[in-house]
Amino acid sequence: MKNLPPEALAEVARYFQVLSEPTRLQILNLLRQGERNVGDLAQACGFSAANVSRHLALLTEQGLVARESRGTSVYYHVADESVFALCDLVCGNIARQLDDTASRRKAFAPGRRR
Incomplete structure (x- = not known):
């Protein structure tokens, strides 16, 4: 994101905003x-x-998902597989943070003081 103009940063923010909803x-x-x-x-x-x-519709708008009409049905598939690498990176970071928090909490666990 180095040296991106405000318009580009706004587009990046929209991409992450689409990924910010659990559904x-x-x-x-x-x-x-x-x-x-x-x-x-x-x-x-x-x-x-x-x-x-x-x-x-939002996922399609951001290019993460593509749609294909077949008769009366519309089928969706992932259009940008790189989103999973991004999500895996974020999940790994969250897991490390949780591990770190758990380790720090153990220092205050009852029964550890003598």
Whole structure:
């Protein structure tokens, strides 16, 4: 992000904003297993088809997901696999932070003082 103009930073922020919603991350995880239509995704997520469609529209707008019409159905698939590398990086960082916090808490655990 070095030396990016404000317009470019705003676009980067929109990309991360799309990834900041748990339902969209759940949809991406489901699509990681293969393409699905809105009804399949809605059932797997436990949300309405309308709700899932709104999330898919945002994911599609950012280029993370692509859609393909087949007859009367629309199927979605991951268009940018690099999103999983980004998510794995973030998950690894969160796990390290949690491990560090747990280690620091152990220092204050009852029964450790003598």
